[in-house]
Amino acid sequence: MAEEHAFVVDDVVLRRGDTTVLDRVALRVPLGRCTALVGRSGSGKSTLLRVLTRLAEPDTGAVYYRGVPVAEWDVLELRRRVQLVAQNPALLAGTVAEEVTVGAGGLGEERIAELLTRVGLDAGLAGRETAALSGGEAQRLALARSLALEPDVLLLDEPTAALDSESATAIENAVLSxxxxxxxxxxxxxxxxxxxxxxxxxxxxxxxxVAADGPPGELTYLEETA
Structure with a gap:
């Protein structure tokens, strides 16, 4: 399995009752790049993310992470390396700093400030209660929480949905960085x-x-999913 891919998905089928949610999906996710999954609601995008992190198991087909079947990875190690950031992330009650350290632990003030800055948040927010954050701030905090674990891969599920343009731009800038x-x-x-x-x-x-794939600028099919 080529090492230039983080994930390779081969002919994955997943059914729920009589419904085929994923139908012989094949996908390559190159290392160090941003790959997009596009489609209307209910097309299987979020389900595929769950398959990659073994939150859902396919009926047939194979998924490889770094050339190794995901079933052979220790599931906790897989999920540390591959962080899924949900569309509406659940935050614990407490401060922003406490949220960043969930799962990581032992992070000093300087490292927390660095992580907040990396996602476009003011380091001065570290002492604020998570309940007082805006939607855009909460989404970026969830991203910082994932980055605290130093993952190799980030799976971002509609990270800017329902955010204002300023918050969406901050998320996009963080992704590019x-x-x-x-x-x-x-x-x-x-x-x-x-x-x-x-x-x-x-x-x-x-x-x-998968109805089409390729460079986004060349996919006229994207217009039909908007």
Missing amino acids: LVRSGVTVLLVSHATEQVRRLADHAAVLVAGR
């Missing part, structure tokens, strides 16, 4: 222009199938 630093990003988005700004490659899911 992360990719430049070598982090692999798999981005789920329904925003065509965002995909073109951020992604090197895009795959369009329609009813659980």
Whole structure:
């Protein structure tokens, strides 16, 4: 299995009852790049992210991470290396600093400030209660919490949905910075222009199938998913 790919998905099928949610999905996620999954609601995008982190198991097909079947990875190690940031992340009651250290532990003030700055948050927010954050701030905090674990891959599920333009821009800038630093990003988005700004490659899911894939600027199919 080629090492230039973080993930390789081969003919994955996942069914729920009589419904085929993923239908022979094939996907390559290059290391150190941003790849986008595009499609309408219910097309299987979020389910595929869950398959990659073994939160859902396919009925048939194979998924490889760094050339090794995901079933052979210790699941906790896999999820440390591959962080899934949900569309509506759940934050614990407490301060911003406490949230950043969930799962990581032992982080000093300087490291916490660095992580907050990396996602476009003011380091001065460290002592604020998470309940007082705006939607955009909460989304960026969830991203910082994931980065505290120093993952190789970030799976971002509609990270700017329902955010104002300023917050969305801050998230996009953080994603671009992360990719430049070598982090692999798999981005789920329904925003065509965002995909073109951020992604090197895009795959369009329609009813659980990859209907098209290629450079975002060359995929006219993207317009049909907006």
